[in-house]
Amino acid sequence: MIEFVTSSRLFNLHTNHTTYQFLIDPNGFLLHTYYGRRCSGESFGHLLRQADRGFSPNPREVDRDRTFSLDTQPQEFPSVGVGDFRAPVLEVENADGSCAADLRYVSHTIRPGKYGLDGLPAFYGDEKEADTLEVVLRDPWTGLEATLYYGVFPQLDLITRAVSFRNGGDQPVALTRAMSACLELGRMELDLITFDGSHTGERHPCRQRVRPGLQQISSIRGITSHQHNNFVVLCQPDAGEKHGLCYGMALVYSGNFEANVEQDQFENVRLTMGISPWHFRFLLAPGETFTAPEVAMTYSHYGLEAMSQTFHRAIRHNLCRGWWKTRRRPVLLNTWEAAYFDFDQQKLLEIASSAAETGVELLVLDDGWFGERNDDYEGLGDWFVNPKKLPDGLTFLAEQVNALGMDFGIWIEPEMVSEKSRLYQEHPDWALQIPGRPSTRGRSQLVLDFSREEVWRGVYAQIKKVLESANIAYVKWDMNRSLTDVWSAALPPERQGELYHRYVLGVYAMLEQMISDFPKLLVEGCCGGGGRFDCGMLYYTPQIWASDNTDAMDRLLLQYGTSFCYPTSAVGSHVSAVPNEQTGRSTPLHTRAIVAMSGTFGYELDPRGLSQPERKQMRAQIEDFKRYYHLLQEGDYARLTDPFRNREFTAWQHTARDRSEALVSVVTTMARSNAPFCTVYPRGLDPDALYQVEGGGSFRGDTLMYGGIPLPQGGGDYQSWQFHLKKI
Ligand code: DGJ
Numbered sequence: 001m002i003e004f005v006t007s008s009r010l011f012n013l014h015t016n017h018t019t020y021q022f023l024i025d026p027n028g029f030l031l032h033t034y035y036g037r038r039c040s041g042e043s044f045g046h047l048l049r050q051a052d053r054g055f056s057p058n059p060r061e062v063d064r065d066r067t068f069s070l071d072t073q074p075q076e077f078p079s080v081g082v083g084d085f086r087a088p089v090l091e092v093e094n095a096d097g098s099c100a101a102d103l104r105y106v107s108h109t110i111r112p113g114k115y116g117l118d119g120l121p122a123f124y125g126d127e128k129e130a131d132t133l134e135v136v137l138r139d140p141w142t143g144l145e146a147t148l149y150y151g152v153f154p155q156l157d158l159i160t161r162a163v164s165f166r167n168g169g170d171q172p173v174a175l176t177r178a179m180s181a182c183l184e185l186g187r188m189e190l191d192l193i194t195f196d197g198s199h200t201g202e203r204h205p206c207r208q209r210v211r212p213g214l215q216q217i218s219s220i221r222g223i224t225s226h227q228h229n230n231f232v233v234l235c236q237p238d239a240g241e242k243h244g245l246c247y248g249m250a251l252v253y254s255g256n257f258e259a260n261v262e263q264d265q266f267e268n269v270r271l272t273m274g275i276s277p278w279h280f281r282f283l284l285a286p287g288e289t290f291t292a293p294e295v296a297m298t299y300s301h302y303g304l305e306a307m308s309q310t311f312h313r314a315i316r317h318n319l320c321r322g323w324w325k326t327r328r329r330p331v332l333l334n335t336w337e338a339a340y341f342d343f344d345q346q347k348l349l350e351i352a353s354s355a356a357e358t359g360v361e362l363l364v365l366d367d368g369w370f371g372e373r374n375d376d377y378e379g380l381g382d383w384f385v386n387p388k389k390l391p392d393g394l395t396f397l398a399e400q401v402n403a404l405g406m407d408f409g410i411w412i413e414p415e416m417v418s419e420k421s422r423l424y425q426e427h428p429d430w431a432l433q434i435p436g437r438p439s440t441r442g443r444s445q446l447v448l449d450f451s452r453e454e455v456w457r458g459v460y461a462q463i464k465k466v467l468e469s470a471n472i473a474y475v476k477w478d479m480n481r482s483l484t485d486v487w488s489a490a491l492p493p494e495r496q497g498e499l500y501h502r503y504v505l506g507v508y509a510m511l512e513q514m515i516s517d518f519p520k521l522l523v524e525g526c527c528g529g530g531g532r533f534d535c536g537m538l539y540y541t542p543q544i545w546a547s548d549n550t551d552a553m554d555r556l557l558l559q560y561g562t563s564f565c566y567p568t569s570a571v572g573s574h575v576s577a578v579p580n581e582q583t584g585r586s587t588p589l590h591t592r593a594i595v596a597m598s599g600t601f602g603y604e605l606d607p608r609g610l611s612q613p614e615r616k617q618m619r620a621q622i623e624d625f626k627r628y629y630h631l632l633q634e635g636d637y638a639r640l641t642d643p644f645r646n647r648e649f650t651a652w653q654h655t656a657r658d659r660s661e662a663l664v665s666v667v668t669t670m671a672r673s674n675a676p677f678c679t680v681y682p683r684g685l686d687p688d689a690l691y692q693v694e695g696g697g698s699f700r701g702d703t704l705m706y707g708g709i710p711l712p713q714g715g716g717d718y719q720s721w722q723f724h725l726k727k728i
Helices: 303-318 345-357 393-403 422-426 453-469 493-517 552-562 589-596 612-634 701-707
Strands: 002-005 010-014 018-024 030-037 090-093 104-112 131-138 144-153 158-167 173-187 191-198 201-209 213-219 231-235 246-252 257-263 268-274 282-284 289-300 332-334 362-365 407-412 474-477 522-525 543-545 574-576 602-604 636-639 649-655 661-668 690-693 698-700 720-727
Touching: 002 104, 002 131, 010 131, 010 144, 030 173, 030 289, 158 173, 158 282, 158 303, 173 246, 173 289, 173 493, 191 213, 191 552, 201 552, 231 257, 231 268, 231 303, 246 257, 246 268, 246 303, 268 289, 282 289, 282 493, 289 303, 303 636, 345 362, 345 393, 362 474, 393 407, 393 453, 453 493, 493 522, 552 589, 552 649, 552 661, 574 589, 589 612, 589 661, 589 720, 612 649, 612 661, 612 720, 690 701, 698 701
Parallel strands: 332 362, 332 602, 362 407, 407 474, 474 522, 522 543, 574 602
Antiparallel strands: 002 010, 010 018, 018 030, 090 173, 104 131, 131 144, 144 158, 158 289, 173 268, 173 282, 191 201, 191 231, 213 257, 231 246, 246 289, 257 268, 636 649, 649 661, 661 720, 690 698, 690 720
């Protein structure tokens, strides 16, 4: 619910459990007053205290009163160049070379339903689910306007924000920083949690105390990156899973980004998030607009678990779209780790029939089916079948796979081109390259200039033909390098700073085209694993391959980190062969399956090599996954242990929203000699109800939660259990 209190010129954005408040001060500055636990809506304006602070300048209107300064007031969307020296959200180059933008309130509108953003992903909600507030600000001297968008989802406790800028003046203006949101949290002792890592080790939580000055994470790779996720948490230093105050903020975007946390001279904390200003310069001719992507944020008074569950629900129900949003996704077998580039039709048919016998529902043909793609040095861009490997084409292959009772899917990497390809021979200028400079290769490939419509449409035309040529139910959209040599033949020099963003818009445009042409197609995002695991992609692809690391023990760590924002239903996760290709570690098949089930679940191995008992186990795992699907994909997720701290075992839980059923998953991470007994403590059960523990007696919810479930002893490293609890 959104209200405007005319007497105090105050906005209240209420969700069921939170209130967000800001006001318009007498000079038209928007000052932020509160974000936290739900309140009546009475003004928090009395907390806006003022004092004469040295070196903090004063706007003209306050005349001789030196106590008001933009440098010390909590601001909703700070102006730039006129007195605030903290982390900016906006930087401009005006026509006269000056860099000031003094944004003052002009007007606002409140309407039912959630705003949308043209060409950009965004959470959505109808009139029953969400409301929109738009506030227009204007710099009276240049005419630059900023429209702040707020989407309020009461049931979800979620607030989204975005900003669009319009040059309402008669001179050009360039935006050199245009971030999406500023959140002022006042004087609070806080921890910052970011999700960092590397290729094959994505989204490991890193928790540090907020300290004076700036703490920043960013990506300038053109993608969200394996190194830093565009989701951050600020929480009380003693906040844990079930207690303590926390704020989470996620950027709904898949390109360069920056998140800044600044503790200022008076220990007030500001968080800003949006597109990275690095090599960003968006020129606005008079009348032109630029829209900065959305952020989604939530506040939890009851710890990290509630914060995560808010994001999980919102992503599942108000970000993911289309046919597969709520349908059970098929259990797939992907050929990558089964065969890499080494396959032909015969081998694929054998893999397919072997997979079908175990209950696999979808066979995915990964890299290598097209062009002259026999290794990762060539072929990208040539999206037509390789007749040497597949003499009867994809149509035949899909038919054969369908005849075995499975769906069929393929891998593509539309944004890339190999220099050894027909596409590159025909259109060398379609690749991002700087004239007169040798281009930098990544995985021996170049990036196509997706900022140009003719480029992504040219690639899409080929891919569309393929999708129409056979019964293809699934596509894995991969992307395997960072952007370099970022220069477009289609943009004048003064607009090259728009390229990174226009590239992302091109990716979104092609994705949108594809899912609207093939509405039942299941598209899985991928970026060398989890390099583009973000809310932006989840608007188009309801699941994303979480990492190129399929080792079950490493997956415990990265799936734990991923769960802080993203739901199980989004996390592409497969059982692979042992010893694991990435780590060389061997873990039991049972454990690999339990870990992969906390994701979309599938296999990444050659089933022909499995023994009969293993194949039997695989069949049982697929049945278990289907049996528990409603819990795994729709249930509330809880992290029962922190795998970075607990060296003995890792545990997590999926619970039905009505608490009638739960699945507790446990993996021992290190066996010890003469070890103490271990106990796992489920959460969120009905304390008064009786639960049947499958294969292990019945207990009251309170007995299970407060006394715990004893874990079996021994068995060595990497043992695992699933405890299914059902109310009786
Ligand atoms: C990177 C992906 O993450 C892998 O799963 C696989 O699809 C390869 N690319 C294929 O080149």
